[in-house]
Amino acid sequence: DAKTTQPPSMDCAEGRAANLPCNHSTISGNEYVYWYRQIHSQGPQYIIHGLKNNETNEMASLIITEDRKSSTLILPHATLRDTAVYYCIVRGGSARQLTFGSGTQLTVLP
Amino acid sequence: GAVVSQHPSRVICKSGTSVKIECRSLDFQATTMFWYRQFPKQSLMLMATSNEGSKATYEQGVEKDKFLINHASLTLSTLTVTSAHPEDSSFYICSAREGTPSGNTIYFGEGSWLTVV
Numbered sequence: 001d002a003k004t005t006q007p008p009s010m011d012c013a014e015g016r017a018a019n020l021p022c023n024h025s026t027i028s029g030n031e032y033v034y035w036y037r038q039i040h041s042q043g044p045q046y047i048i049h050g051l052k053n054n055e056t057n058e059m060a061s062l063i064i065t066e067d068r069k070s071s072t073l074i075l076p077h078a079t080l081r082d083t084a085v086y087y088c089i090v091r092g093g094s095a096r097q098l099t100f101g102s103g104t105q106l107t108v109l110p
Numbered sequence: 111g112a113v114v115s116q117h118p119s120r121v122i123c124k125s126g127t128s129v130k131i132e133c134r135s136l137d138f139q140a141t142t143m144f145w146y147r148q149f150p151k152q153s154l155m156l157m158a159t160s161n162e163g164s165k166a167t168y169e170q171g172v173e174k175d176k177f178l179i180n181h182a183s184l185t186l187s188t189l190t191v192t193s194a195h196p197e198d199s200s201f202y203i204c205s206a207r208e209g210t211p212s213g214n215t216i217y218f219g220e221g222s223w224l225t226v227v
Contacts, residue, residue, distance in 0.1 A: 036218075043116070043203045043218035044154070087153075097144050098205070098216055100154040 002027040002090040009105040012082075018075040020104050022088030025069040031092040033064060035073045037084040038103070044087065047073065078108045112138045114206050116219035123226055128192045131222045133204030139184035140206035144216070145177075148201040160187050194226040 005023040012018040024033065032051050036044040048055055048062045050071075055062045061074040075082055087103040113136040123129045133143060141162050146154040158174075160166040160181035168174045178190040187206075191198055205218040 034215075038154075041201070041221070041223075043114075043205075043221040046215055046217055049215065097156055097159055099156065100146075102153050 002031055002092075004088045004090055004101055006086075006088050006101065006104045008102065009107070011107050011109055012075075012078045014080060014108050014110050015077055018073075018078040018082065018106055018108070020073040020075075020086050020088075020106060021070065022072070023070045024088070024090045027068050027090050028092065031090045033062065033068075033071050034089045034091055034098065035060070035062065036087045036089065036098070037082075037106075038087070039081075039084045044100075047086075078106075080108050080110060082106065083108045112136075112206075112208060112215070112217045114140075114204065114217045114219040116204055116222050118222060119220060120223045121225070123194055123224070125195055125226055126193055128190055129194055129224060130188055130190045131202055131204075131224070133187045133189070133206070133219050135185045135206045135217075138206075138208050140187075140208065141184065142207045143181055143187040144205045144207075145179060145187075145189050146203045146205070148203060148221075154203060157189075191224065194224070196226045199224055199226045 002024050032049050034049040035047040038044045050062045064071045085103040085105050089098050115134045117132045143160045145157045148154045157172045158166045158168045160179045162181050166179040181187040201221050203221040205216045207216045
């Protein structure tokens with residue numbers, strides 16, 4: 001599975017949109033981009049995933065560049081409860097495991 | 111989304127004893143489950159992959175005789191830490207993959223804190 005690069009930390013003001021970037025320049029055609037988050041002392045929570053089209057659900061939006069070499073997770077109105085480590089993971093094939101990097105620590109400030 | 115439940119959420123055991131952690135998929139059948147370990151301030155590290163009805167596949171450096179994994183049904187996998195030592199104290203997390211052709215998402219349990227004293 002392709003490697004991802006994320007900034008180690010970001011801050012965001014409460015109520016504002018949080019935009020979390022992820023680089024995956026070696027992604028191949030059949031690999032999906034997944035986003036999970038982990039709130040302290042809990043198991044990771046699935047947020048969203050996509051292949052090449054932009055995706056939106058009740059939690060977030062995922063914007064994937066046309067060349068698929070990077071993506072951005074958008075939390076439209078961040079709340080204090082969104083403070084967590086966010087992991088961007090590239091995964092190929094439905095049977096494969098998720099390999100976690102170090103993620104981005106997002107801190108939402110009041 | 112789908113629900114994966116782990117039990118117990120916290121356990122303390124004496125050094126040298128064994129402890130079992132259960133992982134259940136509550137509303138879907140999971141043909142594949144994964145076990146991770148996470149030390150403080152570190153990311154999740156995959157320990158093993160278990161497929162229902164077959165032997166688990168362990169990652170390099172993980173002792174299969176120490177961390178026994180059983181995946182006897184489509185909704186239950188167990189991790190048994192045998193002869194636990196204080197260095198086994200960690201946060202253990204399971205995850206499960208939906209077994210449908212379109213099931214391409216992996217869901218995680220709440221995690222289990224193990225403290226070996």
